Amino acid sequence: MRRCSAVALASAALIVAAPVRAEAERETAPTSVASTLPLAAALGPIVVTAPGGRNDLDDALQLGRAEIARVGTPDLTGALSRSVAGVSLQDAQGNPWQPNLVYRGFTASPLQGQAQGLAVYLDGARFNQPFGDTVGFDLIPDAALRTVTLADPSPAYGLNALGGTMLLETATGLSDRGMDAALSFGSYGERTVSLAGGASTGAFSYFGAFQSRRENGWRDHSPSDLRNGYADLGLDGAEAGLHVKLIAADTDLTGNGVAPVELLAARRRSVFSWPDNSKSHYGRISLHPWIALGEGTRLEASLYRQRLRVDTTNGDVADIAACEDLPGLLCLEDANEDASPLTDAGGAQIAARWGKDGYGLLNRGRVHTRSNGVLAQVIDERSLGAGTNHLALGASYDGSTSDFAAASNLGLLTDERSVEDLGITVVQEDDAIAPVRLTARTRYWGLFVTDGLPLTARLRAELGLRYNYARIELVDRIGTALNGTHTFRKLNPGLEFDWKASDGLDLRAGFAQSNRAPTPAELSCADANAPCSLTNFFVADPPLKQVVARTLELGASGHARLSGWTLDALASAYRTTSRDDIHYVASAIRGRAYFRNLGATRRQGVELTLKAARPGWQVSAGYALTQATYRKAMTVASPANPEADADGTIAVEPGDRLPGIPRHSATLSLEHAGALGSRAFTLGGDVIARSGQVLVGDEANLTPKLPGYVLVHLRASLELVPGLALFGQVRNLFDRDHATFGTFSEVDEIALAEAPGASDPRAYGPGAPRRWSLGLRARF
Numbered sequence: 001m002r003r004c005s006a007v008a009l010a011s012a013a014l015i016v017a018a019p020v021r022a023e024a025e026r027e028t029a030p031t032s033v034a035s036t037l038p039l040a041a042a043l044g045p046i047v048v049t050a051p052g053g054r055n056d057l058d059d060a061l062q063l064g065r066a067e068i069a070r071v072g073t074p075d076l077t078g079a080l081s082r083s084v085a086g087v088s089l090q091d092a093q094g095n096p097w098q099p100n101l102v103y104r105g106f107t108a109s110p111l112q113g114q115a116q117g118l119a120v121y122l123d124g125a126r127f128n129q130p131f132g133d134t135v136g137f138d139l140i141p142d143a144a145l146r147t148v149t150l151a152d153p154s155p156a157y158g159l160n161a162l163g164g165t166m167l168l169e170t171a172t173g174l175s176d177r178g179m180d181a182a183l184s185f186g187s188y189g190e191r192t193v194s195l196a197g198g199a200s201t202g203a204f205s206y207f208g209a210f211q212s213r214r215e216n217g218w219r220d221h222s223p224s225d226l227r228n229g230y231a232d233l234g235l236d237g238a239e240a241g242l243h244v245k246l247i248a249a250d251t252d253l254t255g256n257g258v259a260p261v262e263l264l265a266a267r268r269r270s271v272f273s274w275p276d277n278s279k280s281h282y283g284r285i286s287l288h289p290w291i292a293l294g295e296g297t298r299l300e301a302s303l304y305r306q307r308l309r310v311d312t313t314n315g316d317v318a319d320i321a322a323c324e325d326l327p328g329l330l331c332l333e334d335a336n337e338d339a340s341p342l343t344d345a346g347g348a349q350i351a352a353r354w355g356k357d358g359y360g361l362l363n364r365g366r367v368h369t370r371s372n373g374v375l376a377q378v379i380d381e382r383s384l385g386a387g388t389n390h391l392a393l394g395a396s397y398d399g400s401t402s403d404f405a406a407a408s409n410l411g412l413l414t415d416e417r418s419v420e421d422l423g424i425t426v427v428q429e430d431d432a433i434a435p436v437r438l439t440a441r442t443r444y445w446g447l448f449v450t451d452g453l454p455l456t457a458r459l460r461a462e463l464g465l466r467y468n469y470a471r472i473e474l475v476d477r478i479g480t481a482l483n484g485t486h487t488f489r490k491l492n493p494g495l496e497f498d499w500k501a502s503d504g505l506d507l508r509a510g511f512a513q514s515n516r517a518p519t520p521a522e523l524s525c526a527d528a529n530a531p532c533s534l535t536n537f538f539v540a541d542p543p544l545k546q547v548v549a550r551t552l553e554l555g556a557s558g559h560a561r562l563s564g565w566t567l568d569a570l571a572s573a574y575r576t577t578s579r580d581d582i583h584y585v586a587s588a589i590r591g592r593a594y595f596r597n598l599g600a601t602r603r604q605g606v607e608l609t610l611k612a613a614r615p616g617w618q619v620s621a622g623y624a625l626t627q628a629t630y631r632k633a634m635t636v637a638s639p640a641n642p643e644a645d646a647d648g649t650i651a652v653e654p655g656d657r658l659p660g661i662p663r664h665s666a667t668l669s670l671e672h673a674g675a676l677g678s679r680a681f682t683l684g685g686d687v688i689a690r691s692g693q694v695l696v697g698d699e700a701n702l703t704p705k706l707p708g709y710v711l712v713h714l715r716a717s718l719e720l721v722p723g724l725a726l727f728g729q730v731r732n733l734f735d736r737d738h739a740t741f742g743t744f745s746e747v748d749e750i751a752l753a754e755a756p757g758a759s760d761p762r763a764y765g766p767g768a769p770r771r772w773s774l775g776l777r778a779r780f
Helices: 003-016 076-083 263-267
Strands: 061-064 087-090 102-104 107-108 119-122 145-151 164-170 176-187 188-199 204-215 224-236 240-254 275-294 296-317 320-322 332-335 339-342 359-384 385-414 419-425 435-454 458-476 484-502 505-516 545-560 563-579 580-585 592-597 599-615 617-630 634-637 649-652 664-676 680-691 709-721 726-732 739-744 762-766 771-779
Touching: 003 204, 061 076, 076 087, 076 145, 076 664, 087 739, 164 617, 188 771, 204 545, 263 762, 359 435, 484 664
Parallel strands: 119 164
Antiparallel strands: 061 145, 087 102, 102 107, 145 164, 176 188, 176 771, 188 204, 204 224, 224 240, 240 275, 275 296, 296 359, 320 332, 332 339, 359 385, 385 419, 385 435, 435 458, 458 484, 484 505, 505 545, 545 563, 563 599, 580 592, 599 617, 617 664, 634 649, 664 680, 680 709, 709 726, 726 771, 739 762
């Protein structure tokens, strides 16, 4: 895998270094070249971007290459948070390149245990990693991205599109000619190198990108190192074409997670326990052929094969102490203070260490996934009645095999709360802690049809229908407890009406149904009596139901000119009701939890976006209201919640808010471009505001919310010579202490040198303090 990564990164670097022809960078980009050019005169590559082809993405939220690199170096998640009010980033892991991305109350996250509710496609192929439907943002080469689109829920997008779909389209030598290079450094040892470039000669094109990021981290013991690369070779004619794409990533990321509020108040850089490290090695090759079948008809496809290996090491505090009734031995306690002797792999009881009273667990895990898939569709565009009919008929297949292994070793807690491995594997007879070896095989099939049907010159109907079939097989490599085969089926419809009310106003109304099958990770950890750790230890195999979401949406988009300004507005109102949502809930054992269906939930709200531009000025503002609530009464385990009853449970009532979702979000961006003599400059800034959110683990809304925050960022650039600019930015200008994620953690029995006597169970994922960066950017 390392050899594959090295070859890919070297190929990307060689392509970037080749001579390229300069072209002015565009501010926005179409969703698909195929959807905007006549087939017979196609001068650009036709690359599948999602099932259904164009699928009427005119009203979707889209960012182009220039916006992704607005601050000087490419940054996908930062651009989304800055530009889309409905997107919030959470520091649940505590690493800037591993955020939880929350959109409309649904999550795309690199972390197992998060309820993944957004589908992600990379150049037409599914990017959600099959073991847990996770989205590894650190694996995506930001420097290679041409566009990112957030599309409304649609059945055409298949599994996980409960709250919508993120479509990522990479650049080619035809779409983005020229070279772009950036080098920057900044606070806390931050160093970034970004290279991207491409060119074309006749029907042949090539493009490459490379990105390297490093930092020491603003919190203690938090260094991270990320490298990824991309290469594209394309051949496009008037009647057929083929693109070959290669992506590789090698990352070593530290994310020390949440910390008790009293510890953060005493010393904000402190971490609760460590180490917490994740190493990923990723390689992906994909083919994108297309061929004209006739005038207005083409066959296009995306085929991919990829490998991902993730190794995790997590040092965690554990409720392990000397037994009261068995002198000289160690015991494991649960939330009810029931203790059982700690045993090793041979079943022998483990002796306490003389003079030591602080113990933890060093949890190690590895998942190695090999996956492949294909999306093939026939696209037909032809005149019908008063407009053009757009028909897509296709099928998809995604298969994977994942090998997972994990074990917990006993460790000693140091004065700095790191966990020193004692080399003793803990195996409890009741499976509360046990090693795991598991093979999971997934097979996902989909059949879909979409049709953009013109009803009149101004009224259009978008119809969609998709059948999803999922088969998941689990094979226990140690015993038989994990063995099981699960199948899920669903036929999802969708219908939307688009009305062009006037030349500057479009209205829409629609309905869509989508579903999500439980992942191997969730199916393997769904027993309250045999919970798993936060690092994915799986010990049981009871059934879970699939999640089904139904969305109603109204929307409008407008375009106007006023006093020299060009105005673009987008408004949406939606209601998504999900049945049998899957959540990760706490168990009685510290640091362990399990998955369960939590009945019905509802996410509804409005989104408003306004963009204004005139020569030298760009202004954008956005607001999102998200009301996410439970619709069914239930009892949930939350032993660390200070308001839990004697059994460690809380009672959830209909109308209680879902944790981790801010109700109000707003963004404001302003940028001015001018000249100082013969030198061009830009000066801009962003305001990002998020209201408070319910703590994870407080589904009953019994404790105070995580406070909201308002952050101000500034950025500027100055042209030194043509093609070379100095840029800089300051994030969190006013150095606001804030947190983006909150939960609970038991701290009453752990000695905190920075905060003696700490007992508050609240734990926050702190946001970064004021940071600066400075760099050079060259464009040719």
